[in-house]
Amino acid sequence: MSHIVIDLGEVPDHRATPAETPAPRPPVPWRVLLGALAVVLVALLGGAAARHRPEAPVVIPARLGDTTYLSGNRLFLVGTGGVESSTPQARTISTYRLPAARLVSRTTVSIAGAVVGVEQVGDILVVGYQIDASGSQEVVAQRAGATSGALWQRPARLIGVSGNGGVVLVSEEDGDVAIDARTGEERWRVARPVDGFIAETDSGNGYPEWLIVLTGTGALETWDAHTGRPIASTTATVGVDRINGLIWPVSNLLLVAAGHGYDGYRLPGLHRLWRTTADLSQSWLQSDCGTVICTFHQQRGMTVLDPGTGRRLWDSDRWGYAEPLGPYLLATSGQVDGGADLPSLTVLDPATGRVLGDFGAWQGLGLAPHGLIYGKRDVPGKYQVYYGLLDPANRSIEPLGRADRVSGGCEVGGGVMTCRLIDASVAVWRLR
Template sequence: MADGTSHVIELGEMPHDEKAEPLPEPRRPATPAVRVAALCGAALLTLAGAAPLAHRPPGIPVPAPQGATFAVVADRLVVADGPGTVGRGGRVVTGHRLPGGESVWQFVLPVGDHVLGLSTVADLLLVTTSPAGAGDTISTALEPASGAVRWRQAGYPVPTEAGGVLFEMPRADGTGLIRSIDLASGAARWSLPLPGNGVAYRRGARGVTEIVLVSADGRVAVHDAGSGALRHAGRVPPAADRVSYRFTQVVADLLLVDGGPGTVTAYGLDRLDRRWSIPVPPRSAAWFTDCAGVVCLHDESPGALTFDPATGRQLWSDDRWLGVTPVQDRLLAAAPAIGLEMELATLDPRTGHVLARFGRWRLGGAERSAPRQLGFRRLPDDRTLVAALDFPAGQVRFRAVLPGSWDDCVDAETALVCLRPSGGMVLWPLAG
């Protein structure tokens, strides 16, 4: 590998900008955000030409296939083939001890299976797999410390607000089951049949709070995600073709379904009272999301388009952003920069005004709504700057400069765990 470099950089924190300002930036007196950006730029220039630090701890190699998926659970690094490695023959999920990287257990998948993802529920690791090409999804609960199998359950896991998990078991026609299980034993607690439109969820900060089932004839049933009990039921207008809706989405406290041709209508989820109706683009890829208290409409085009959830009135739109993602009480926005690196900023959801700028980063991981994420920036001489980005606080904490290029990293507090594009992982010890 390279020279085993692990540079630990502590440059302090980026303060939150108290004065929202739009992009682009005309000539104006320096604001706190502009001064912060200038300081960060100076710091990066210093890093780019910095001499290596003496007595750096070497990186610790860990075997991993190209395109692996990985997670840190308690004091274990878990490594598995990722969804992009189907057909390469790898069927082993391995647990490594942190911070040393020693292999302590292995879990071997059935022949033909591949890993869809790794997740956690309560104190368990869930390995979600599926046979390549066909077959039901299976989630296996493992003890993170030992790799021992606790239980196996058909379906794809969906976490609940109360700390439990639901399993979706859809069929090709959109019907199927959703099931709740006992976390200790894996035994089924209750299940609900899915209508042809599938299932929608009302979500809290940590997971699902209500299950919303909508039939093509307009029947709506809202169930508690913990007990499965029916909370209330009612009706909305049926789908135009009596077969399926184009939209059946829950956004905050609204149920969105097709209205007339080219429109979507919002109903209050608790009473199914009609709130508003707006036109939607004819593209089949259009969808709505809860954007930190406002409603976002997305399609295949870049840009942000937001609506007032109470009235359906358009609040603002901005074509500068490739997209926006809710992060607690603000929106994370990304604009094109260099290659995979994006100019990142947080926005006020009601106005679209910039609250804080973070500079140019490529984000790691897949959870874009996480309040704290790792960012990566290429430096000269084939090095990578890694920083912890705290989006609600508007802060950047530089974590390390690593030799070479990296697909992704996880911050395990005492070490950065990083995956090479060509395969193989390295644990880079950190000094705080």
């Protein structure tokens, strides 16, 4: 699940309203009352949180401008290396193994630009970086722990790495290319047609399953992203002389612009299933929205389709983003309503869009085991964060601990939560 960070307002207070105070009363046994109150508070905050005292975080020194990347069971800390310029500069990338946050290597890589991604294949570190304001990117590979000597480097956008195959998949001007991580040799290539497009599917693990090619004449093809072999082909109905480029892989489906609507195809065999006339021309599609297809308007609002028929299920102008979690959608508006903060993480019924409840001021961070989600709640006016487990089934919250001196930038992955502290260092808390 991608990160969802949403400001949802306060948690609704479901406690009963106190009855009117009778007069007069006997003296209050404060010691007994406070003891009972403490038991109630422990129950409200989650007995598990009390039984499992959170460990102190591991704190990793860092400077302002340093950036972090979570990938699998690794945390990469990228040093600033000075002011960005077109001249290659030495950057130190420190790699920590999670969840222990143990330093395993420091690699010095010479690059000219802002780092946009770091991955590791075996003992090879792969870094993608942007070299100019136009968005042009390059990819460089170097042995982890080395202080110099790139193994290979090429102008391309980093798509993902396959640990099993030792492959780095990149996008170049003329197509997608699979590179041997160790040697830099090209293993295979899927060419981008003239006036055509290539789209990569999102498998959820950082490396695509399939590549989809659409030519300027409407030829549609699927390719295996692990082997570079063709799988299927067909001819798409486009209705215009020039395809507008809107092809959207959505889970195991593909939506292709076709005149005044979109055709839905099954992946990877490209069997045409249906046509929808829903206006998606100014929308973008979520790569995976569980049991439905989620399309989001450019500003705010969404349209939800039935993946079996392409039929429009419901529309809403409230939501700006949503992600699936089991049988639910977790949605966020990302905006304010009449000056008041809207709930930032709301639970929806995917089939109808009906609001089932929300988590108040808690923000979602990422998927947790057993159909739960990790979340956090900032304490207003303090550098303090509570973190815990959110259950969309009943909108309950189980606090796990409190993080102090937090300035922001919290994310989860590899069994941990990481946040930047007020002195720019990186704190790492183990999650259960």
